[in-house]
Amino acid sequence: NAGVTQTPKFRVLKTGQSMTLLCAQDMNHEYMYWYRQDPGMGLRLIHYSVGEGTTAKGEVPDGYNVSRLKKQNFLLGLESAAPSQTSVYFCASSDRDTRTNEKLFFGSGTQLSVL
Amino acid sequence: AQSVTQPDIHITVSEGASLELRCNYSYGATPYLFWYVQSPGQGLQLLLKYFSGDTLVQGIKGFEAEFKRSQSSFNLRKPSVHWSDAAEYFCAVAPYNNNDMRFGAGTRLTVKP
Numbered sequence: 001n002a003g004v005t006q007t008p009k010f011r012v013l014k015t016g017q018s019m020t021l022l023c024a025q026d027m028n029h030e031y032m033y034w035y036r037q038d039p040g041m042g043l044r045l046i047h048y049s050v051g052e053g054t055t056a057k058g059e060v061p062d063g064y065n066v067s068r069l070k071k072q073n074f075l076l077g078l079e080s081a082a083p084s085q086t087s088v089y090f091c092a093s094s095d096r097d098t099r100t101n102e103k104l105f106f107g108s109g110t111q112l113s114v115l
Numbered sequence: 116a117q118s119v120t121q122p123d124i125h126i127t128v129s130e131g132a133s134l135e136l137r138c139n140y141s142y143g144a145t146p147y148l149f150w151y152v153q154s155p156g157q158g159l160q161l162l163l164k165y166f167s168g169d170t171l172v173q174g175i176k177g178f179e180a181e182f183k184r185s186q187s188s189f190n191l192r193k194p195s196v197h198w199s200d201a202a203e204y205f206c207a208v209a210p211y212n213n214n215d216m217r218f219g220a221g222t223r224l225t226v227k228p
Contacts, residue, residue: 035218040220042220045216059215104149108157109158
């Protein structure tokens with residue numbers, strides 16, 4: 001079982017470039033999440049989705065867009081990358097509401113540097 | 116505003132010693148509470164969670180946590196630390212009415228031989 005897979009694992013961008021991070025899960029989970037992790041800040045929720053075709057803003061959504069066209073995929077887009085978006089990005093999924101679910105499954109992360 | 120605080124950025128303990136990692140939260144109502152562990156270069160793994168009921172919860176790898184409503188705390192404990200427990204630990208909370216899970220800044224645990 002692959003679980004939650006993030007691609008790419010590493011990426012370096014120049015300021016103003018765009019890119020898309022892909023998250024794929026093979027567990028038929030309804031809920032998917034994108035977090036960013038910065039030193040001393042812990043994990044902060046960017047956007048999340050409670051089902052195919054739905055998305056919602058989290059704690060730090062500015063500068064990011066997301067799409068959930070297929071249940072198994074959750075894409076995170078940066079339209080015009082900024083150095084402040086240098087971070088490690090984690091995707092996660094769960095099969096039910098996180099508040100009552102047993103587990104939140106995490107991918108292994110994407111290290112993004114914006115120069 | 117809702118927040119999660121882990122007061123200790125870095126803790127060092129000797130192998131075999133006991134461990135307590137602190138977590139305090141600020142929410143309008145009692146949220147759902149979680150502890151996760153992250154090994155270097157890895158995603159997060161759930162250690163344990165509290166939703167309701169018994170305030171002392173048992174988790175994997177010999178960890179336990181106690182919810183204290185009066186102190187708004189959910190501290191993680193382990194009686195005897197193993198070298199493999201060296202990692203970063205995150206406390207997280209989720210409100211009862213939405214999916215906006217918030218994480219603390221993390222506590223890095225170093226285990227001395």
